[in-house]
Amino acid sequence: MSNLNDLTALALPSGSQLVADATESRLSLSLDGQPLIRLRLDREGQGPIQVDERYALPPGQALWAACYWLFAHDPARQQLIWQLDQAPTEALLSGLLVATEVAGEYRCERTLFWQLPQPWLGTSLSGSYPQQMVISNGKRHPLRPVKPRGEVYRRFDARLGAWISLRTVEIEQDLARFNRWQNSPRVASFWQEEGSLEQHREYLSKLDADPHTLSLIGCFDDQPFAYFEAYWAKEDRIAPFYDADNYDRGIHMLVGEEDHRGPHKVASWLSALVHYLFLDDPRTQRVVAEPRADNAKMIGHMHNQCFHCEKEFDFPHKRAALMILGRERFFDRCTLV
The missing domain is CATH 3.40.630 (Aminopeptidase)
Structure with missing residues (x-):
């Protein structure tokens, strides 16, 4: 470092x-x-x-x-x-x-x-996308912009001496890597998404067609190490469990490469992921997550990045902790370099 x-x-x-x-x-x-x-x-x-x-x-x-x-x-x-x-x-x-x-x-x-979008942000129309309320699957929410393609965020982390970047998933390019990561026993214990290449192709294709979720690959020095899902909370399964705002974003996180684990790496990529979501649309006031309530290590990492635990609640498949980070808190306590 x-x-x-x-x-x-x-x-x-x-x-x-x-x-x-x-x-x-x-x-x-x-x-x-x-x-x-x-x-x-x-x-x-x-x-x-x-x-x-x-x-x-x-x-x-x-x-x-x-x-x-x-x-x-x-x-x-x-x-x-x-x-x-x-x-x-x-x-x-x-x-x-x-x-x-x-x-x-x-x-x-x-x-x-750190709220100025350039030069960190790739091309983004989210922040200037007009608001029109629509209903999908029984949920009323803003019409979402077309999802970006390619690199969406890049910043040199002076603490690590490395680039941290985010790009959208390209299924043919990333399928084998995603399959290997999901079949890792460490990842599978939390994600429970083990499966074949075809099962994972179907999983990623479904998300690609879903306007409320953006699938991302995290890279250090352009080497993929993690998979993230960023979703609009209002249309997500999390919405009934808290007072979701129209522009709240949620995240799912998976570090696939063993040599990129550790608290100093988490501090880099988690702050970058949250920074990207707040820059992508200035109307976003909160980033939320719902890790398993017994995932003490991830919850501890999130506390270190200024998330707080609002409560625990029950999904059909897990007991979850509702983790929330507000825009004001993130930028007021921002330690990006």
Whole structure:
């Protein structure tokens, strides 16, 4: 795992590299070898950040890159105060910066920064998809957008020194892997979905045709290690057990590769999965899950990522724990880097 105090470079999903040259009182950032911005920092970390020089790239991009590096370098830091000679129009419009009562001073809040969808989010129409209420299978819910295809989320995890990404399932490409994972005794004890290739092809095909569920493959450095299902809770079997909102999302989780288990890996992929769902549609206020109530290890991992257990309840096939994470809580306590 990387030491964030020694952080000198951050990779961006575009393939670009953000490189820092930092001292106690100065920070110079370059993007792909081109100077981006030079900052003057308060040694004690209390005073405002000042811009010594800004180079050719758009000012909004330079400010975003500086905020990203500063938050990644110090995951406990919740706010950055900037002192700028000119009003940062682009940054103010996007929510990257917020005006303060002091003339020429602006703040960047961690809770706002990580709600900005780019560059982490792939193409998504969910957030701008118009609302029309429909009824399916006796349940009233918003008409859901067409499901995405391909990669939907990518971020460099500076703690792990690895890329975490999510892509949609491609049945022909992923069937053998999914079959191997589901037939693992460890996975089968919780999922109870052992079966043949044809049974699993039918399982994945059914989900692919279901507008309320999105099946995803989790990757570290583009190597698949996990399978996730993200569903709209209002249309799901969980809806009768709590007051489901129109845009609540739920998750099912399976780590298939043994060498990607462990709490530090869970912290990375679980926060990425939740981050993706909150970015995908800003109307989503809660992410829920219903692990088996006796799955103490997974429930403990979820507690570590700020989920809380609302209650236990009985599905026909299991005693479940209703785990809930609200949007406000996730971003207020966000430790993404």
